[in-house]
Amino acid sequence: MSRPITIQNHPFRFLLYLEWILMGCAALIAFIPSPLQRFPTKFPELIICSVTVFGLMGLRLPTSNKFTKVIYTALEIFLIIITTFFGGRAARLFPFLYVILVTRSCLIFQIQGRVIITFLSFVLFLLTLKRRFDRLPLTPAAQERFLFINFSFGVMFGLALLFVLLLMTTVLSERQSREELAIANKKLSQYALRIENHATLEERNRIAREIHDSLGHSLTALNLQLETALKLWQTNPEKAQTFLAKAKELGSKSLQDVRQSVSAMRSHTLQEQSLEQAIAVLAENMHRATGVLPICEITLSRPIPPEITTPVYRIIQESFTNIYKHAQATEVKLELAANKDLKLIVQDNGKGFDLEQNTTGFGLQSMRDRTLALGGKFQIHSTPGSGCKIIVDIPLPR
Template identity: 75%
Template sequence: MSRPISIFNHPFRFLLYLEWILLSFAALSALIPPPFRRLPTRFTELTICSLIIFGLMGLRLPQRNQTFKIIYTGLEIFLIVITSFFGGITSRIFPFLYLILVTRSCLIFQIKGRLVVTALSFIFFLLALRRRFDRIPSSPTEQERFLFFSFNFAVMFGLSLIFVLLLMNTVLSERKSREELAIANDKLRQYALRIESQATLEERNRIAREIHDSLGHSLTALNLQLETALKLWQSQPEKAQTFLTRAKELGSKSLQDVRHSVSAMRSHPLQEQSLEQAIAGLAENMQRAIGVSPICKIDLVSLISSEITTPIYRIIQESFTNICKHSQATEVTLELTTTNTNLYLIIKDNGKGFDLGQNTTGFGLKSMRDRTLALGGKFHINSTPENGCQIIVEIPLMSRSNDKSTASR
């Protein structure tokens, strides 16, 4: 619930100034002796006190308790009635106090309450006007003239009340719309900051995956070449020289990857090759690194877009890297097949395996899983110690082809 409206947080400060000006004129009219004896101010102190209390009440408008709002408005009407009955010449100004009452009601009530206060203001105005009608001379001409004047004044005053009510509703609605728009803009800025932060985090993860998959793969192969060269340096120096030459090539490639990491990450990793050719290159690198040539069974009956081939290439690359680093396998098989709706990838080795409950937090496994889930696919790992490892990837193709056909339309 909102706090009460006071002079410090009043939404329309100029309304307070207008109230004070009008109430000041009313108070002065009660103090100045009337020029006509028939309009004396019988209770000047009471009239002025009523006006002062009515003005002070405008400095703090209730906003919380509905019962307190009703009591507050009833007290305002009571003060206006006192002014209209005992104010003498001030009673000529009292109808305009109802305009202040309607304005305040628009600030504290909803539309139904505003309509009720407006109707009550007009009813009390007619009652006070009826009382004045009883005090005029009994001459039919005078009565007819006063009746005509009172009718016109009542119509004009009723239209004034309706105009004030509609004007305040419009102003308050516009103000509420601006506040809601400001809140919506603030939320939008917060969402934009969250999206920017999330995009930055995703971009960092993507860069980390690219570095891990490209540079990490090259450095792993380089390390294996150097280890093999060290083992053969004494017994077979010529063969060790071959591994050193290959290590130098890998070192040059790694250095190039570091120097051009940004452009390399943005460029296509397949280098204008087909997926089959890129997989053949990865298999050749494994054969050079650990002396094991993977058995590749590739059957692609459906066309695969680049948004799928690149992640598949990275998943295979990471799998081969893990096999070279940890598996100690002597046999590796790769099966890549497609149907009209799905792509299936199975990579299996006969290495030493690992415990899924203890070794699933590596960045390589997480990278493969993230790439698969990003394509709406399923990622499974089957492995136990001393029983090798099997990676199964299933990626849907139908939804993506439908998306492309819809976009082309």
């Protein structure tokens, strides 16, 4: 509900000052005795009171309740009629009161109400003009000339009311547009700040996922290599040295991953490799770490956009990490197909887990977030003792 228009929030204060000047002149003319008796002021006190009330009404314009607007406007018209019929010389200023009426109606009504008030003001003006014309004792020739003058005056006044209506409507529309633009700019600034905060949060989450997916993967493999080397150190030192060399290689890769993640300047995770080549490297790393060589069935009937290949690679990497970290599997199978959509299935025969208790880890949540960010569907099927199956469906651009 909009606030009433008062002197504090009046959109055009100069109009308010102009109203006071015109009504002050009308009251002054009504109060001063006239030497001419053709149009005497019958009730000067009533005229002054009417003009004063009409002026004070301009200090508070209703803008919310329709019934209040109608009563307010009707009272204004009633005060103008009193001034017109009993004002004597002061009635000569009655056209300005109609202009003020139209101006106020533009502030409190919509376009339909403004047109009605303007038309009603013009009709009342013509009736008042006719009444004043009938009171003059003129000859037929003078009546004809006076009628022509009044007709011209009426046309000019009607055009003046129309001009005031169009001018006020245009100015109010421009003012409303400016206010809406200011509000839109304010909202845009708020949205920009929210987007910036959201982008910052997304970037932090992305770096966290990169650290977890890359560094976590490398450190897990490094730990497995070191454990194997410790077990073989007494019985087979040469083979243990092979695992230590691999551990050193993984340590170097982990250091590189840390630098890349902290700087957040990684341009492409696959490092110019195709997705098939990157998956083959992951499978080979898993075979070296656990002795289990994943069976990979890859059918790519169409190219996959880079913005999809990287998340898919990370999902596969996280799946392999979880398998040789927790599953204790002896068989791993990967199926990747890209036809109309991309479908990825990673399945193992490990110990499995309870979905209601073990689906909140950062790794699983990272895979789920990556899939949902691409508009895909992420599913996990697992029960204790029966392995785990991860299904990822991602729509590809047509």
